[in-house]
Amino acid sequence: MVEALRGALAEEMERDANVIVIGEDIGRLGGVFRVTDGLLERFGRDRVIDAPLAEGGIVGTAIGMAMHGLRPVVEIQFADFIYPAFDQLVNEAAKMRYRSGAQFAVPMVVRAPAGGGIKGGHYHSQSPEAYFAHTPGLKVYYPASPNDARAMLLEAIRDPDPVIFFEPKRVYRAVREPREDYEVRERARILRPGEDISCISYGASIYECLEAAEAAARRGIEVEIIDLRSLIPLDEETLDRSVRHTGRALIVHEAPLTGGYGGELVAGIVERNFAWLRARPMRVAGIDAPFPYALELEALPSARRILLAIEALMRESEEALPQTVFGDARDSRQGGLAAARTEDREPKNDSGVKKGDEDSVEGAMEIK
Amino acid sequence: MVEALRGALAEEMERDANVIVIGEDIGRLGGVFRVTDGLLERFGRDRVIDAPLAEGGIVGTAIGMAMHGLRPVVEIQFADFIYPAFDQLVNEAAKMRYRSGAQFAVPMVVRAPAGGGIKGGHYHSQSPEAYFAHTPGLKVYYPASPNDARAMLLEAIRDPDPVIFFEPKRVYRAVREPREDYEVRERARILRPGEDISCISYGASIYECLEAAEAAARRGIEVEIIDLRSLIPLDEETLDRSVRHTGRALIVHEAPLTGGYGGELVAGIVERNFAWLRARPMRVAGIDAPFPYALELEALPSARRILLAIEALMRESEEALPQTVFGDARDSRQGGLAAARTEDREPKNDSGVKKGDEDSVEGAMEIK
Amino acid sequence: MGGTIAVERILGEGGALIREPLLRIERRFVVYEAMLRQRRFDTIMMRAQRQGRIGFHLGSEGEEAAILGVAEALADTDFLVPCYRESAALFHRGFPIESFVDQSVGNARDVNRGRQMPVHFSSADHRCLSVSAPIGTQIPHAVGVGYAAKMRDERIAVAVFFGDGATSSQGFHEGLTLAAALEVPVVFFCRNNRYAISLPVEEQCRAETLVDKAVGYGIPAYRVDGDDVLAVHFRACKALAEARSARRPIFIELLTYRRGAHSSSDDPTRYRSEVPPRDPIQIFRDHLYTLEAFDEEAIGRRIDAFDRDLRAMLRRAEAAPKPSIESIVEGVYAKPTRTQLRQLEAIQAAREL
Amino acid sequence: MGGTIAVERILGEGGALIREPLLRIERRFVVYEAMLRQRRFDTIMMRAQRQGRIGFHLGSEGEEAAILGVAEALADTDFLVPCYRESAALFHRGFPIESFVDQSVGNARDVNRGRQMPVHFSSADHRCLSVSAPIGTQIPHAVGVGYAAKMRDERIAVAVFFGDGATSSQGFHEGLTLAAALEVPVVFFCRNNRYAISLPVEEQCRAETLVDKAVGYGIPAYRVDGDDVLAVHFRACKALAEARSARRPIFIELLTYRRGAHSSSDDPTRYRSEVPPRDPIQIFRDHLYTLEAFDEEAIGRRIDAFDRDLRAMLRRAEAAPKPSIESIVEGVYAKPTRTQLRQLEAIQAAREL
Numbered sequence A, B: 001m002v003e004a005l006r007g008a009l010a011e012e013m014e015r016d017a018n019v020i021v022i023g024e025d026i027g028r029l030g031g032v033f034r035v036t037d038g039l040l041e042r043f044g045r046d047r048v049i050d051a052p053l054a055e056g057g058i059v060g061t062a063i064g065m066a067m068h069g070l071r072p073v074v075e076i077q078f079a080d081f082i083y084p085a086f087d088q089l090v091n092e093a094a095k096m097r098y099r100s101g102a103q104f105a106v107p108m109v110v111r112a113p114a115g116g117g118i119k120g121g122h123y124h125s126q127s128p129e130a131y132f133a134h135t136p137g138l139k140v141y142y143p144a145s146p147n148d149a150r151a152m153l154l155e156a157i158r159d160p161d162p163v164i165f166f167e168p169k170r171v172y173r174a175v176r177e178p179r180e181d182y183e184v185r186e187r188a189r190i191l192r193p194g195e196d197i198s199c200i201s202y203g204a205s206i207y208e209c210l211e212a213a214e215a216a217a218r219r220g221i222e223v224e225i226i227d228l229r230s231l232i233p234l235d236e237e238t239l240d241r242s243v244r245h246t247g248r249a250l251i252v253h254e255a256p257l258t259g260g261y262g263g264e265l266v267a268g269i270v271e272r273n274f275a276w277l278r279a280r281p282m283r284v285a286g287i288d289a290p291f292p293y294a295l296e297l298e299a300l301p302s303a304r305r306i307l308l309a310i311e312a313l314m315r316e317s318e319e320a321l322p323q324t325v326f327g328d329a330r331d332s333r334q335g336g337l338a339a340a341r342t343e344d345r346e347p348k349n350d351s352g353v354k355k356g357d358e359d360s361v362e363g364a365m366e367i368k
Numbered sequence C, D: 001m002g003g004t005i006a007v008e009r010i011l012g013e014g015g016a017l018i019r020e021p022l023l024r025i026e027r028r029f030v031v032y033e034a035m036l037r038q039r040r041f042d043t044i045m046m047r048a049q050r051q052g053r054i055g056f057h058l059g060s061e062g063e064e065a066a067i068l069g070v071a072e073a074l075a076d077t078d079f080l081v082p083c084y085r086e087s088a089a090l091f092h093r094g095f096p097i098e099s100f101v102d103q104s105v106g107n108a109r110d111v112n113r114g115r116q117m118p119v120h121f122s123s124a125d126h127r128c129l130s131v132s133a134p135i136g137t138q139i140p141h142a143v144g145v146g147y148a149a150k151m152r153d154e155r156i157a158v159a160v161f162f163g164d165g166a167t168s169s170q171g172f173h174e175g176l177t178l179a180a181a182l183e184v185p186v187v188f189f190c191r192n193n194r195y196a197i198s199l200p201v202e203e204q205c206r207a208e209t210l211v212d213k214a215v216g217y218g219i220p221a222y223r224v225d226g227d228d229v230l231a232v233h234f235r236a237c238k239a240l241a242e243a244r245s246a247r248r249p250i251f252i253e254l255l256t257y258r259r260g261a262h263s264s265s266d267d268p269t270r271y272r273s274e275v276p277p278r279d280p281i282q283i284f285r286d287h288l289y290t291l292e293a294f295d296e297e298a299i300g301r302r303i304d305a306f307d308r309d310l311r312a313m314l315r316r317a318e319a320a321p322k323p324s325i326e327s328i329v330e331g332v333y334a335k336p337t338r339t340q341l342r343q344l345e346a347i348q349a350a351r352e353l
């Protein structure tokens, strides 16, 4: 993914002289993850700015740049260090267009490597996307694959609004795929079609979901995997179509459960698709704790935990409603729902889940 | 409410010499809302600190104070100005106990007037509680009444963990009630019992909910109103008991809908009480926009919008499931659920909703 | 140390000039009139606030020289990055006062579409960034605008304003740090009006002067008597010219005094009782009296006319329609989200209830 | 301006003393040995990291004089508020190196219970606050601890460390602002090792020196040759004593050089190639050679023994059990939440799969 991001930056800087990159250690060092490697030599110091250690100043300066014609792409060294820029992002960038009656806009991208799995402990593992998803005026992208990263970064740079662009750092070197150019346009993507459960995720967790789905498939459960890609705006259609088809929703993310974006996803899904649900939606998320070091794999939503949830979801919807003590309730409800959904389930071609279409990349990615 | 808060501060400062207050304009001026009025004269400059304009520094300093035996109570002049302290709150205060293996703790309270309704526009109206509710290690309190504010502030100061304490500024002067001393202990409170809908809210919105409930009652709909009081930790029992009783949940908050704490509440309610739900839970929230000035009353979750949601919730659960095109689904599902819930609904004394007990303050508060 | 930097002055005792100003005589009358107009403006707006006709006002009583001295020195192509107290500077660039009044009322004609509190103005047409309440956040924006101008090879300067209290903020530190590192054509005007709401500057900062702070960033700094409009104009001209040509940041502390309340929400009697220094309008007037062409009466008539005009503007602004309900979700993003559209529907439904 | 503040030195050419140090002769050997031990420690830990035995290390090669000169000056009752590069100071206060090794491995014996990355130490017993990665955040904490000590009438000082890069951070600006306003007994030790990862200090800050920054806060400042352990110790003693008695902040820039990589994740050949200055260990050794009692061989033997000990510690640390699964949710709050307990259950169930 690193190469895909670097390629997108270089391509867009070549195409548009107003694009500049700014961040800590992004010039001479090429970024701690080398995403900006070679850009300094190619585009010079004026457009590749090694900034002082001041995230708020970097983002604040980028806002000013964006207000006068540049297209700044900020690198925050780790998403964990984005908080000194929180005020600038939440109170300034997010509100600029609205508060000025669209006299000013902030076409800025803030890239930040996020997520765990690299033994980074508290401060090199965080997934702060929910903070930004709750901030009207900000867009939040979170690509999971190299080609998505490439396409989405190009789109983010060209977007008239500020985009917080999280990069799953665990995937930086782990995932490679042959380059392909396509548009993402803030649409979710069905990575794997399935009949039984809609598993919705983003970022590195996608790969855990895929692994869990394989295991589930061996047990006869077909999990449809949806990679949101864009959290804000949210592609409700793809979600709703899938959930109405499967009747079961499972949300997976690395960020702590409580108050995470998963809550919003569940709430929205339930609000929009209550009648189609065969079981309570479930969430598998990071633990409600600072990201731990020694036990980081336990803290993360692993394929195992996802698989357990998949099984629970099937079990509950087919055998019993959760926590209920009323036998009649389960039965009649299930009967009712099962009946209700027959119509929807049978004509699979209408379900909107086109198997094998260009949005389905099953197997195309390999985790290294 | 201002007097209740001031009284609690004075009382606790009297009782415990380690309690200090720090913030902008809190000394000579007594705070822009006068919550700290008179404290400087009474407790002196060492314990009532008029701080420079640096929220991050104020909170960071308070963290250090708390780590060496003091009990600092920070005032952030408006919740909208808490973001410069975001890094200190989220990366430092929240993680201190955990990361140090409980060698250090941060018994600190950060008070912040929050919410709209005073014509404050973008920067004197925000409700940022969801950011903190998503931060493991922080507690989030949000009292709605003077006596709750008093009790909860005392408990927050004595708490060993950092507490973000939002005060609904719209209520500061509007609501008065005879002083009563009791314990809150992070429990939700049923402000008004009801059979039909569990309406869950906190902060100033509570009063809109009460107003809507009155109107609904006139139409024969009995809305149970739950004031969360403590968002983190969350009193799941009270919520679940109520939702299982009514089968319908409505969440109301001022913060923008998307990614708000309402999403978490809906997700949790659905996860824990799916079998008991007669209708999709609904949310009435602030608009997904920076808090506007001229149209602030439209942006807020008003009694009218709540009433519409109440009616929709009743209609949908009794007449039709939302967005469904399958007649049989609605019917069989409703039948099933109705059957399921008979047992739960009938013996009202077991429902946990004790009418008229000391937790029910119906009518005790008056809005001025 | 900074404390030894002398305070620059041009206006001496009895209106005599200590050194030759850069402001031509005809323009002195214009600037004086702008100062008077601003004073009248603030008085009327503050009264309108007291009467409940507008929700909030924040004036610049006593700081007109500091603000207008700079405004007069700006070229039209320069950027103005205001704090919140510099409406006079925006008016001086030709922004219609009626537009400010519309903004204060929050009606449909407001360029900000009624979304911001009064006094949170902005005007892209006048190269004036958007006022926001959080203190100090505009300082890095100015740096960014300056950098963009430099990259685009525009020979312009950026003037950013902030208060003494703002020097404690993150935006100040980060803005000055970035400005020095990126070598931008930005002039930092620190209006030291001696108070951050109730906190005297001595308690904000223990350095002898605020220009001491510039030292730590390696940014050249000047102290100017902010109540001496000719001195402010002089130093601002020099600094802006240097910023435009040498493309580097300069820091200027303008020593002044906030004569009024912090804003319409404030009651300064709670925290101060000292006798204010001499009014900058009086100080300038002493000088204008020494000039033959000074026609005080004509100016007075125009100010009275302005007074009437302003009252009419207020009436018109109040009579103007409120912003449309759609404006509540428009423009958060270039394109509204589905959730926003659903919310708009719910709001409309509630309205019709 | 600050640039004119002379750099303090005690060690001259060939180990001669320019002025009388405060460090007694016996203690010089102790400090020297601590410097050598730290160098050995970093070497072994860095190697352990390369071998994959620990996940991360961050050493202090070249900065031992700056760190240990201060550590030696601290009283046991003083607080140490570290950045991340000052493990030597913690060891000097008696913190067992084995405990650091346990922390680096993240085993069940780690006082932090395996929750933080290596090098993120803490020890309440040694009055050493908890290292966190975000730069500069510890600076206001030091101010708060100092204030608490003052309120409790303790005659102690707080020593807070941070790097040159950290002077651009919010914590620096806000910490120094608050320190000056609250008059706290805090000594700010800025280890200017000339780099913030890859960025040379000249590009972080355009002031001539970093002590220039202290001027803006009204905090007295000193520049010391940080490679001269006697000079560091001298100034640290004076400053800490003054902080304890006069209860006011003092700023000290320690001029040094980061000889190694920023951390085990860094490759400095990508961004620098200059010849490093002379090694502070060599500089100090020159002086010790002039002292009769200097028994280099005995020290060498003890360092070799330490080397063996450290390897054994590593082996023991690796053999020790991992933290319990419960530790994953314990201690976030004084009392775990229901959600946390449910999550713990889910994790346990997944483990048993």
Ligand SMILES: Cc1ncc(C[n+]2csc(CCOP(=O)(O)OP(=O)(O)O)c2C)c(N)n1
Pocket: B024, B053, B055, B077, B081, B084, C085, C133, C134, C135, C162, C163, C164, C165, C166, C167, C191, C193, C195, C196, C197, C258, C262
């Ligand atoms: C981040 C932030 N904190 C607090 C406030 C509340 N507040 C508004 S103005 C002000 C004082 C500003 O003082 P100064 O910078 O000297 O400007 P002046 O009003 O004197 O022109 C404060 C504390 C704010 N607007 N933003």
Ligand SMILES: Cc1ncc(C[n+]2csc(CCOP(=O)(O)OP(=O)(O)O)c2C)c(N)n1
Pocket: A024, A053, A055, A077, A081, A084, D085, D133, D134, D135, D162, D163, D164, D165, D166, D167, D191, D193, D195, D196, D197, D258, D262
């Ligand atoms: C807020 C924040 N931004 C970025 C980083 C990444 N980072 C870690 S160390 C460092 C450089 C620190 O330099 P300096 O303060 O000089 O300390 P030194 O490492 O040289 O001792 C950076 C940028 C961080 N840890 N925290």
Ligand SMILES: [Mg+2]
Pocket: C163, C164, C165, C191, C192, C193, C194, C195, C196, C197
């Ligand atoms: Mg001021």
Ligand SMILES: [Mg+2]
Pocket: D163, D164, D165, D191, D192, D193, D194, D195, D196, D197
């Ligand atoms: Mg350094």
